[in-house]
Structure formats: C-alpha cells, structure tokens
Amino acid sequence: MDFMEALTNGGVVTLIGMGTVFAVLAVLWGILELMQRIFVKAEKAPKKAEAKKPETVPAAVEALTTDDEELIAVLTAAVAASLNTSTYNLQIKSYRQVGAKAPAWNRVSRRENLQY
Amino acid sequence: MDLLINGIASFLASTGLAKIFAASPETVVQFAGIDFGAIIMIAISCLLIYLAIGKQFEPLLLLPIAFGMLLSNLPGAGIMHNEFFVSDDPNFHMDFGTILSKGGLLDLLYLGVKLGIYPPLIFLGIGTMTDFSPLIANPKSLLLGAAAQFGVFVAFFGALFLGFSVYEAMAIGIIGGADGPTAILVTKSLAPKLLPAIAIAAYSYMALIPIIQPPIMKLLTTKKERQIVMKQLRPVSRIERLLFPIVVTIVVAMFVPDAVPLVGCLMLGNIIRESGVTDRLSKTAQNELMNIITIFLGVTVGATANANYFLTPQTLFIIVLGLVAFCISTAGGTLFGKLMCWITKGKINPLIGSAGVSAVPMAARVAQSVGQKENPTNYLLMHAMGPNVAGVIGSAVAAGVFLSLAKFF
Numbered sequence: 001m002d003f004m005e006a007l008t009n010g011g012v013v014t015l016i017g018m019g020t021v022f023a024v025l026a027v028l029w030g031i032l033e034l035m036q037r038i039f040v041k042a043e044k045a046p047k048k049a050e051a052k053k054p055e056t057v058p059a060a061v062e063a064l065t066t067d068d069e070e071l072i073a074v075l076t077a078a079v080a081a082s083l084n085t086s087t088y089n090l091q092i093k094s095y096r097q098v099g100a101k102a103p104a105w106n107r108v109s110r111r112e113n114l115q116y
Numbered sequence: 117m118d119l120l121i122n123g124i125a126s127f128l129a130s131t132g133l134a135k136i137f138a139a140s141p142e143t144v145v146q147f148a149g150i151d152f153g154a155i156i157m158i159a160i161s162c163l164l165i166y167l168a169i170g171k172q173f174e175p176l177l178l179l180p181i182a183f184g185m186l187l188s189n190l191p192g193a194g195i196m197h198n199e200f201f202v203s204d205d206p207n208f209h210m211d212f213g214t215i216l217s218k219g220g221l222l223d224l225l226y227l228g229v230k231l232g233i234y235p236p237l238i239f240l241g242i243g244t245m246t247d248f249s250p251l252i253a254n255p256k257s258l259l260l261g262a263a264a265q266f267g268v269f270v271a272f273f274g275a276l277f278l279g280f281s282v283y284e285a286m287a288i289g290i291i292g293g294a295d296g297p298t299a300i301l302v303t304k305s306l307a308p309k310l311l312p313a314i315a316i317a318a319y320s321y322m323a324l325i326p327i328i329q330p331p332i333m334k335l336l337t338t339k340k341e342r343q344i345v346m347k348q349l350r351p352v353s354r355i356e357r358l359l360f361p362i363v364v365t366i367v368v369a370m371f372v373p374d375a376v377p378l379v380g381c382l383m384l385g386n387i388i389r390e391s392g393v394t395d396r397l398s399k400t401a402q403n404e405l406m407n408i409i410t411i412f413l414g415v416t417v418g419a420t421a422n423a424n425y426f427l428t429p430q431t432l433f434i435i436v437l438g439l440v441a442f443c444i445s446t447a448g449g450t451l452f453g454k455l456m457c458w459i460t461k462g463k464i465n466p467l468i469g470s471a472g473v474s475a476v477p478m479a480a481r482v483a484q485s486v487g488q489k490e491n492p493t494n495y496l497l498m499h500a501m502g503p504n505v506a507g508v509i510g511s512a513v514a515a516g517v518f519l520s521l522a523k524f525f
Contacts, residue, residue, distance in 0.1 A: 006276050006282065007273075007276060007277070009276075009282060009525065010272065010273050010276040010282070010285070011273075013269075013272065013282070013286070013518075013521055014269040014272065014273060016517065016521065017268070017269055017272075017514055017517045017518065017521070018265070018266065018269055020371060020372060020513065020517045021262045021265050021510055021513050021514050021517065022259070022262045023371065024367065024368060024371045024372065024513050025258040025259060025261060025262040025506065025509065025510055025513070026258070026259065026262070027367055027371075028255070028258055028363070028364060028367055028509075029255045029256065029258045029259065031363055031367065032251075032252060032255035032258070032360075032363075033255055035252075035356055035359060035360075035363075036252075036255070036356075039353050039355055039356055040350070040353065040356075070348075071348075097493070102493075107492055111485075111488060111492070114481070114484055114485070114488075114495075114497060
C-alpha cells in the first residue's frame, strides 16, 4: 500500500469514525431527551413545600430575584439538616448569594475538598 | 573433579549476570556481546517505578506495569515469552498448546489481555463506580463527549503520515480517547507489538491531565466564558437511571457491535449499581474484582515491554503522537463547548467540554479547578461529569469503529 493510498484510507476511516461517534451519541441524546419528556414532565405535579411556624433563619436582606422555589426548598433542607431540625420549623424569608466574600479560609478549605 | 567444574561452569552460565554479558543472537540492542537492551529496559522500569511511587502518576496501574517490565526483562528468568504472542512472521499464529505447556506465570496471565478478557472486566468495575445522572440530567453533554474524540482521529492521521501501518495508526490514535482499557483492547488486537508503549503513554498522559489541559483550555476560552455559572442540574428519577444502561447498550449494539464488550460491560456494571438490589455484586465489582484485574492487567502489559520492540524510534513517535492526541481531544471538546455556549447564548461554560476526554474523574476535576480560578464561587464539577462519562462511551464507540473497520484492510 503506497503512501497516498494510506492517506486516502485514513481519510475514509476518520470520516466514518467521527461520523459514527457523533451519530451514536446524538441518537442517545435524542432518546434521553425523550425519556426526560416522558418521566420528568409527568412527575412535575407542582409541589409547594413551604413553611408552618416561623423561626426565622439568618441570611441578609436582598431582593428575591426570580421564582426559584426549588432553590428555596434546597436552602430550607440544608438549613434544617445543619440545625438538626425539621423543615416544618423553618421559614426562609430571604437569601442572597455570598459571592466571593466568604472568608479566605472557608474558600480555601472548600476548594481543597474539590481539588485533585 | 571435572564433573564438579562443569557443574559450576554451567551454573555460572545460567545466572542473569552471565546472560547480560553474553547476549543471545536474537537481542537487537547489544554491543560487544553485552545485552544493553536488558540493562536499558531495567533502567526504564526503575524510572517508571519512581514516577509511580514518587510522583504518583496513576500509581495503581503504572506500578504494576513498571514492575512487570522489570520482571520480564530479567535475563534468564523466563516468566514471560513474548515470542509466543508476537512475531515478525506474517503467517504467525498463536499456539495455545505451547503457551499452556511451556508458558511461565505471566504468559498465562497475559492470555487475559490477549483474549480481550481484562479490559471489559475493568469496564464492569468502572460501570459500578460511575454515576451517570449528570449525563442523564443534561444529555447535551453527549455531544461534548463525542467532540473530544477528535484527537483520536487526528493522531490516527498523524501516525499514518509518519509511516505506521493502518492497524498501528488506529492503536496509536486511540490513546487520544484517554482511556486505558480501551487503548489496551484495541492495541492487543491490532498492533500487539506496540502494546507496552501505548499503554504506558496512555496511562502517563492520563496522570498528566492536570498539567496538559489547563493551558489549552485557557488559550481557547475568554475570561468571560470561563466565569459562566451554569444552571443547577435537575434531579434524576430512578426509572431513568435504570433505563439508561439498557438503552445505551441496545443503541450501541445496533450501530457498532464491536464496541459491545466494552460498553456492554460498562452498562452491566452500572445497572448492578443502580438496581439497588445487587449491592453485594456492586461492591465486589468495584473493589475486589477491579483490583485483581488491575494487578493482572498491569503486570502483564508491562511484561510485554521487550527490548526488541520497545527500544525503537517508534516508541518515541508514539509518545509524541499520544500527547498530540490528548491536546487535540481537549481542544476539540473545548471548542465544541464554545459552540454550544454560543448556541445556548451563554448557558454552557465551554470549560466542561474539555472534560469530554474520558479520564474519569480527573478531567472533570480539571474543568472544576480552572473554572474556580476565574470565579471562586463557581462549581462546575457535576456539570463536567456529564461530558466526562459521555467521553467514556464515546471512546469505546471510537474503538469499536476502529475494530470493525480494521477487518476491511
């Protein structure tokens, strides 16, 4: 097999190969999106898990930007877990992102937990 | 008296030292009767042992590989006979009778590599350790996993250009998949002589990912893109996690049957994990089974590093091409990430594209740490795990394509 022929073969293999990899993964993408349609949309009966008795919890005041119920649910759960109490005893009144203002030590240790 | 002297003389001739100073005619790398091949190979294996222990380069694999290399290059020890498995003779056929009756310890263990048993079993273990939910939650990541296979084909082309045969070029290209077991599976079938060089290149570069990737990622993205914070991933339901392995196996089998040993075992492992009723199997597959196979695989792959095939300019080319493959794969993933960022109007951080090379979870952690350097509150890890596990499927599919196309050359 001479050099030119080898390169032509190489080109064909590259085209078929890259094409197949993309095709297979794209088909999987389609199927997963379909699965998402079927299983997630059905489950999404709106759940409003909100508070009972007020026991105000920290976090400084700043505007609630959007209607992120999900985030509030997560925050409630996180606070409840760290205070060893039930989510029913809590009410999140406001929250804001602390940004890079967390103390340097906190950030270092957080990063260390994620580093390779 | 004569008998005694003869006895001593033949004992001395059988020592390793004597064999080094009286190189057999088959050894290629020799000078003035001294077997430099063995000496250099022992030195290289010591260097690799140092890299594994001292520098912690993928020590779980590199250490067995390096020690296997040491074992098989000790003159006269005869625990590995490469001549049973590879030959320059084109009509060569492996003779199992000879291997079973005359083979040493490592010859017999090597059958697991040669027959393609170990790599799928490693994938079984990886499957039980991998959580595919970041991918199920964000299926678009699959495309990033595909884009990061670009390096495989560029390196394949480069190898053809440097005069490697089509088979050898395929085996070299697959280094760019950044997946050790896949590279070993392809190489043992297509270019067994290059096995040690390719395995060592693949595992060393995987260990070097935190050094290789960040400069490329920074070069190809703007500061603003690196700061993009991505939307929280949705929770994934149990039924999706159970259906995923079944669907992937069927789809892959329909398109690329040659990828089924790898992808099928990966997904078998995953369904054992996700089913929730086979905890014992899951524990065994990800611990004991995986560790046992890793030892066997490492030692025997290292043992194939024979001076005659390893100490050649080809090995250097493989090392260089492997690096090129890694870099192009990283660039391919990152650029595709940029494209997706542009299409979604800035909802996707292009850094996660670089995690499409399959080295799990190293590549995802690199994406996380590069992203965090620009924006300390940004946590890309879970987002990067999607392309990362997609890359494992992608490189297994690329390997399947190579294996099936190889039949036509």
